[in-house]
Amino acid sequence: MIAQNVKSHILKKYNVNEADFLGKGQEAEVYSLDHERVIKLYKSTAYPKLKILKQFYESMNPSNVKVELPKIHEIIKEKDAILTIEKRIEGRNIQKDLSYYDDKQLDSFFEDYLSTILSIKTIKLNKRFNGIKLLSDYEISSEDWYGFLKQSLLRKNIEVEDFLQKDVFHYEQKLKRLLDDLSIEYTGIYSLIHGDFYPSNLLVNKSGKISGVIDFGLMTLYGDPLFDVALSWILFDLYDELGEVKLERYLNKIVNKLGDEAKRTIHLYVLFYSIYSANFFSPDCSDGHYQWSVRNLNNEKFWAALDV
Numbered sequence: 615m616i617a618q619n620v621k622s623h624i625l626k627k628y629n630v631n632e633a634d635f636l637g638k639g640q641e642a643e644v645y646s647l648d649h650e651r652v653i654k655l656y657k658s659t660a661y662p663k664l665k666i667l668k669q670f671y672e673s674m675n676p677s678n679v680k681v682e683l684p685k686i687h688e689i690i691k692e693k694d695a696i697l698t699i700e701k702r703i704e705g706r707n708i709q710k711d712l713s714y715y716d717d718k719q720l721d722s723f724f725e726d727y728l729s730t731i732l733s734i735k736t737i738k739l740n741k742r743f744n745g746i747k748l749l750s751d752y753e754i755s756s757e758d759w760y761g762f763l764k765q766s767l768l769r770k771n772i773e774v775e776d777f778l779q780k781d782v783f784h785y786e787q788k789l790k791r792l793l794d795d796l797s798i799e800y801t802g803i804y805s806l807i808h809g810d811f812y813p814s815n816l817l818v819n820k821s822g823k824i825s826g827v828i829d830f831g832l833m834t835l836y837g838d839p840l841f842d843v844a845l846s847w848i849l850f851d852l853y854d855e856l857g858e859v860k861l862e863r864y865l866n867k868i869v870n871k872l873g874d875e876a877k878r879t880i881h882l883y884v885l886f887y888s889i890y891s892a893n894f895f896s897p898d899c900s901d902g903h904y905q906w907s908v909r910n911l912n913n914e915k916f917w918a919a920l921d922v
Contacts, residue, residue, distance in 0.1 A: 703826035705817025735805035735839035759800035759837035809833025812849035844883035881919035
């Protein structure tokens with residue numbers, strides 16, 4: 615967290631008021647700067663990642679997508695903080711509205727949601743980033759998609775094994791199953807993956823149509839576009855506000871669009887992500903996201919889907 619006195623100094627310097635606050639993400643607080651720009655406040659340690667992210671945004675060629683994408687204009691070092699000045703994407707967060715949608719409204723949003731996530735893979739990069747992951751967590755040499763996932767899982771397991779062994783039924787056998795499934799060579803297409811695609815990272819216009827996709831970075835990858843589809847499904851109702859039946863309807867839309875063969879791969883990626891992200895927000899696995907991961911890993915329907 616940025617100290618209040620540091621934050622107040624920066625806001626005053628850039629003529630921004632507390633009332634201009636737009637929202638808060640995992641790493642930054644966002645304020646309106648003017649009609650075309652926002653200002654984001656980060657901890658001072660964020661500078662190296664922000665440099666990479668700025669270059670990445672500049673490399674994106676969005677000519678094939680209909681939604682707005684982020685752009686960082688400036689990265690500025692301030693005392694005990696970093697700020698960015700970024701393009702403002704008009705729209706609002708729709709996450710809380712979804713629980714009030716009737717079936718017709720939700721189906722319409724599902725269609726727009728799936729169409730938008732599938733368009734991400736059409737974004738071309740003028741300059742590819744090195745390796746599979748934009749912001750690397752570990753030193754992994756594999757350029758093969760499955761090889762990267764397997765090595766990432768092995769590294770992550772060192773951090774979370776003690777916790778998951780206590781909370782996940784037959785964890786060692788389940789981990790081995792995932793490692794075995796990722797031990798073959800990946801032969802599919804490679805494309806850009808947002809990696810954190812769910813309603814909170816979208817902006818919608820007054821008609822409820824998706825107008826912008828934000829917050830690339832944390833899990834931005836270059837590999838199988840079905841990874842994005844899988845996360846768009848499992849993260850859609852992260853707080854269990856809609857219920858399993860409505861989430862199943864979205865999965866059915868995915869399968870109808872992409873074919874039955876996609877279902878197995880989607881569940882493989884969901885189970886991988888449930889281990890890989892288990893300690894994202896709490897190193898000691900004491901938060902709600904960890905419990906969400908455990909529920910997924912204990913969901914026998916997800917494992918049964920791998921046997922199809």
